[in-house]
Amino acid sequence: MTALHDLTVAQLAAALNRGETSSVELTRAFLxxxxxxxxxxxxxVTVTPERALAQAAAADAxxxxxxxxxxxxxxxxxxxxxCTRGVLTSCGSKMLSNFIAPYDATVSERFNAAGLVMLGxxxxxxxxxxxxxxxxxxxxxxxxWDLTRVPGGSSGGTAAAVAARLAPFGTGTDTxxxxxxxxxxxxxxxxxxxxxxxxxxxxIAYASSLDQGGPMCxxxxxxxxxxxxxxxxxxxxxxSVERADEDFTRNLGNDLGNLRVGLPAEYFGPGLDxxxxxxxxxxxxxxxxxxxxxxxxxxxxxxxxxxAYYVVAPAECSSNLSRMDGVRYGHRCERPKDLxxxxxxxxxxxxxxxxxxxxxxxxxxxxxxxxxxxxxKAQKIRRLIADDFVRAFQEVDVIIGPTAxxxxxxxxxxxxxxxxxxxxxxxxxxxxxxxxxGMSIPAGRADGLxxxxxxxxxxxxxNLLLNVAHQYQQATTWHLQAPPHAG
Amino acid sequence: xxxxxxxxxxxxxQLATRSKIFSGSPTxxxxxxxxxxxxxxxxxxxxxxxxxxxxxxMAIAFGLAIDARIARRSIxxxxxxxxxxxxxxxxxxQYETPIVGRGCLTVVLDGGETRTIGITxxxxxxxxxxxxxxxxxxxxxxxxxxAGTPLLEIVSEPDMRxxxxxxxxxxxxxxxxxYLGICDGNxxxxxxxxxxxxxxxxxxxxxxxxxxxxxxxxxFRFVERAINHEIGRQIELLEGGGAVIQETRLYDxxxxxxxxxxxxxxxxxYRYFPxxxxxxxxxxxxxxxxxxxxxxxxxxxxxERFMLQYGLPAYDAGVLSADRALADYYEAATRDVxxxxxxxxxxxxxxxxxxxxxxxxxxxxxxxxxxQLAVMVRRIADKTIxxxxxxxxxxxxxxxxxxxxxxxxxxxxxxxxxxGAIDAVISQVIADNPRQVADYxxxxxxxxxxxxxxxMKRMEGKANPExxxxxxxxxxxxx
Numbered sequence: 001m002t003a004l005h006d007l008t009v010a011q012l013a014a015a016l017n018r019g020e021t022s023s024v025e026l027t028r029a030f031l032x033x034x035x036x037x038x039x040x041x042x043x044x045v046t047v048t049p050e051r052a053l054a055q056a057a058a059a060d061a062x063x064x065x066x067x068x069x070x071x072x073x074x075x076x077x078x079x080x081x082x083c084t085r086g087v088l089t090s091c092g093s094k095m096l097s098n099f100i101a102p103y104d105a106t107v108s109e110r111f112n113a114a115g116l117v118m119l120g121x122x123x124x125x126x127x128x129x130x131x132x133x134x135x136x137x138x139x140x141x142x143x144x145w146d147l148t149r150v151p152g153g154s155s156g157g158t159a160a161a162v163a164a165r166l167a168p169f170g171t172g173t174d175t176x177x178x179x180x181x182x183x184x185x186x187x188x189x190x191x192x193x194x195x196x197x198x199x200x201x202x203x204i205a206y207a208s209s210l211d212q213g214g215p216m217c218x219x220x221x222x223x224x225x226x227x228x229x230x231x232x233x234x235x236x237x238x239x240s241v242e243r244a245d246e247d248f249t250r251n252l253g254n255d256l257g258n259l260r261v262g263l264p265a266e267y268f269g270p271g272l273d274x275x276x277x278x279x280x281x282x283x284x285x286x287x288x289x290x291x292x293x294x295x296x297x298x299x300x301x302x303x304x305x306x307x308a309y310y311v312v313a314p315a316e317c318s319s320n321l322s323r324m325d326g327v328r329y330g331h332r333c334e335r336p337k338d339l340x341x342x343x344x345x346x347x348x349x350x351x352x353x354x355x356x357x358x359x360x361x362x363x364x365x366x367x368x369x370x371x372x373x374x375x376x377k378a379q380k381i382r383r384l385i386a387d388d389f390v391r392a393f394q395e396v397d398v399i400i401g402p403t404a405x406x407x408x409x410x411x412x413x414x415x416x417x418x419x420x421x422x423x424x425x426x427x428x429x430x431x432x433x434x435x436x437x438g439m440s441i442p443a444g445r446a447d448g449l450x451x452x453x454x455x456x457x458x459x460x461x462x463n464l465l466l467n468v469a470h471q472y473q474q475a476t477t478w479h480l481q482a483p484p485h486a487g
Numbered sequence: 488x489x490x491x492x493x494x495x496x497x498x499x500x501q502l503a504t505r506s507k508i509f510s511g512s513p514t515x516x517x518x519x520x521x522x523x524x525x526x527x528x529x530x531x532x533x534x535x536x537x538x539x540x541x542x543x544x545m546a547i548a549f550g551l552a553i554d555a556r557i558a559r560r561s562i563x564x565x566x567x568x569x570x571x572x573x574x575x576x577x578x579x580x581q582y583e584t585p586i587v588g589r590g591c592l593t594v595v596l597d598g599g600e601t602r603t604i605g606i607t608x609x610x611x612x613x614x615x616x617x618x619x620x621x622x623x624x625x626x627x628x629x630x631x632x633x634a635g636t637p638l639l640e641i642v643s644e645p646d647m648r649x650x651x652x653x654x655x656x657x658x659x660x661x662x663x664x665x666y667l668g669i670c671d672g673n674x675x676x677x678x679x680x681x682x683x684x685x686x687x688x689x690x691x692x693x694x695x696x697x698x699x700x701x702x703x704x705x706x707f708r709f710v711e712r713a714i715n716h717e718i719g720r721q722i723e724l725l726e727g728g729g730a731v732i733q734e735t736r737l738y739d740x741x742x743x744x745x746x747x748x749x750x751x752x753x754x755x756x757y758r759y760f761p762x763x764x765x766x767x768x769x770x771x772x773x774x775x776x777x778x779x780x781x782x783x784x785x786x787x788x789x790x791e792r793f794m795l796q797y798g799l800p801a802y803d804a805g806v807l808s809a810d811r812a813l814a815d816y817y818e819a820a821t822r823d824v825x826x827x828x829x830x831x832x833x834x835x836x837x838x839x840x841x842x843x844x845x846x847x848x849x850x851x852x853x854x855x856x857x858x859q860l861a862v863m864v865r866r867i868a869d870k871t872i873x874x875x876x877x878x879x880x881x882x883x884x885x886x887x888x889x890x891x892x893x894x895x896x897x898x899x900x901x902x903x904x905x906x907g908a909i910d911a912v913i914s915q916v917i918a919d920n921p922r923q924v925a926d927y928x929x930x931x932x933x934x935x936x937x938x939x940x941x942x943m944k945r946m947e948g949k950a951n952p953e954x955x956x957x958x959x960x961x962x963x964x965x966x
Contacts, residue, residue, distance in 0.1 A: 083531075083532065101531075101533070103526050103531070200535060201535050205764075239764065315760060318567075319565050322569065322575060323576050325576060339571065
């Protein structure tokens with residue numbers, strides 16, 4: 001029999017339903033794995049065993065009383081960016097290393113209401129700023145496929161934990177690729193929904209107009225199940241979209257006949273690793289065999305997405321992070337001599353170098369005299385990029401390409417050169433700028449390391465992306481393979 | 488050389504919503520520090536603002552009252568600066584696209600002349616918390632109860648030419664927001680406060696002089712004094728060959744002077760940008776029309792109607808329409824004694840206001856109801872009581888006495904018009920004062936007052952003074 005930790009969420013839910021296991025048993029198994037294995041990965045900032053076991057016992061009671069939902073009793077790891085009442089919510093920063101949230105994020109509330117069991121809080125790049133999980137105050141996370149390599153970021157803790165089978169699935173947030181790129185680097189199926197699908201209430205803001213939460217799982221089916229719990233209109237988030245709830249599993253079984261798939265020429269240019277390119281072209285052929293029609297398309301403004309992103313995101317973060325001032329909560333410097341000193345030292349000590357860099361870039365971009373040249377221009381570019389996609393989706397239903405230009409890189413390899421690091425997100429950022437749904441699924445290996453294929457759809461087409469991903473996973477086995485360090 | 492001053496005001500009116508502009512916390516004044524601040528008001532990580540619909544309605548009502556265009560699409564922006572009582576490190580405000588566009592307000596000056604003052608814009612924003620510098624031994628306490636209270640910032644054109652005009656405009660705005668029920672207007676509690684932009688120029692010059700901004704003035708008296716002081720300072724500076732610099736100044740009412748807070752170069756760069764947490768505010772025509780339909784009668788219209796409908800002089804109509812509750816009181820009393828609108832006006836403007844002032848009460852807390860006042864006025868009109876007696880009746884009613892007719896009977900205040908009874912008293916007075924009678928008959932007409940007084944005194948004030956007067960004149964003339 002397969003070990004419990006190797007089962008998917010769908011399989012675990014079925015086992016719970018059949019009474020073959022209990023939530024308490026599952027929770028104990030995963031807690032034991034975290035206890036014995038996470039030293040290698042450093043994927044958790046906080047483990048919450050007592051809380052988890054209490055939630056698990058409550059879930060089992062719910063199931064006995066016939067009140068269980070589809071995922072009641074399933075354990076998960078929660079990115080440490082989501083506020084959780086009574087539990088440290090650090091956002092990977094020294095600044096919030098003493099912040100016990102007094103309230104739950106909407107996503108946390110929804111998971112609690114659905115009876116899921118939180119194992120702990122996942123490590124992440126500080127304030128979600130990074131592509132390697134090396135900016136965390138709590139130390140870097142290691143990739144279970146190769147401990148000398150990064151898991152990607154910013155949701156690197158969740159990626160490593162789920163890949164290493166320390167949790168059946170987890171949550172991530174994606175501002176420029178932070179769900180998809182670590183999913184690609186760790187062989188996971190992660191989806192960033194359309195902007196406005198998942199409530200941002202209680203999800204600590206990096207760049208408000210780009211941030212979106214989503215699940216990181218081993219299969220597309222699991223992602224659909226998790227998304228069913230995460231999504232939903234929330235009056236507390238003014239950017240939340242008021243739409244009827246959908247069942248994201250409902251189209252998984254559709255066949256791909258008549259599906260029009262676009263391959264953007266711009267996603268196969270210089271900088272793309274040859275092994276990755278070959279794997280994506282092979283994946284396209286698999287889709288073709290499943291009935292899809294592949295065409296080459298163009299997204300001509302792709303090259304503008306990184307410059308636009310590195311104006312918009314820092315601008316918003318420079319303002320979003322102003323509340324971390326050492327006055328009411330978070331890190332405060334010792335013996336400030338006056339107000340300015342309190343601000344400067346609390347923030348100087350509390351924020352790491354990448355966060356400080358982005359705050360400074362953003363402050364500059366919003367300054368009088370530069371606003372039009374930077375922020376306003378970046379907003380216009382966003383429109384151009386969104387228009388590229390609108391045009392493309394007149395010809396095709398889904399766009400596919402590489403999620404990241406390379407497989408997982410070595411720890412420390414890019415830390416001294418921020419711009420090279422920023423290029424890790426070259427294929428994912430445009431999706432955030434346009435507010436579209438995007439997904440990454442396992443699609444091959446290069447030198448034994450996972451390769452992710454990105455699927456991009458039109459607004460609110462998560463169902464279609466999950467359908468394509470699931471059908472691809474019915475025909476392939478990449479997603480089932482466990483990393484060497486998950487034994 | 489003559490100088491002319493140019494003044495513009497930025498008025499901050501706290502909107503009288505029950506909850507804050509972006510959170511569900513209550514806005515009531517005076518609670519224990521930090522007891523009315525929720526996660527949103529504290530600026531905790533992860534919280535998000537949700538716009539208060541009622542604040543939007545109030546802003547629209549103000550816009551309609553000043554004939555302004557209501558923006559069908561307006562944007563909330565972040566004004567970024569660090570201050571301990573600004574929890575998020577930015578204030579959510581409106582910058583390039585305010586909800587209320589250009590409008591105007593007609594202002595009546597003391598002499599009765601009117602001026603039309605342009606209003607550039609009015610926009611919604613959130614108030615900051617308060618920094619408390621006393622009681623913390625060299626440290627500062629922060630109270631965030633006020634943080635997130637909705638404000639309407641009303642920006643005037645530089646249309647005022649004297650401190651007196653500025654005060655008249657500020658009073659007109661104060662009256663308007665209270666009429667609309669969108670602000671309680673309480674200046675001591677900071678619900679209504681203003682900044683003044685002041686400059687001077689040579690009379691006849693076209694270009695404006697360099698202006699100074701005087702911050703946070705919280706009474707009508709201080710506005711006048713602060714502006715006059717600032718005008719004087721600037722003229723003195725210019726006449727001495729100096730130059731006014733663009734700066735922010737603070738008025739110190741204790742010393743009656745303004746002093747520099749910060750110069751233009753030290754001003755913050757607020758790095759305004761659209762708040763990505765809030766979508767553009769879209770208002771449709773139907774909503775605007777529903778707000779318009781619910782607007783109350785405005786002060787200007789009411790004043791004119793009072794003159795027309797009740798035949799009141801302009802002054803009376805102005806006083807009675809100054810406050811919506813006072814006007815309602817006046818109209819309720821007048822409805823019950825429709826034949827005497829002027830007499831009711833005299834009593835409301837006289838004893839009612841005097842008693843309220845003396846006890847520092849609001850018209851809403853007036854112990855004499857409009858119906859009681861109306862009965863009393865009717866008794867004056869039908870000569871049951873004299874005006875002098877009425878003052879006693881009013882005083883008794885004020886102190887909880889109730890129905891005027893009962894008071895009149897219980898205290899025996901009914902006026903005596905019976906000529907026989909009065910005549911008998913007159914005979915006694917004439918008999919007791921032979922010398923004064925002789926003097927009167929010798930031509931000292933003024934002594935009539937003495938005789939009236941004697942008669943009234945003997946009749947304990949209850950005689951009808953007109954009857955006494957007429958009878959006395961007749962008796963004194965017959966020698």
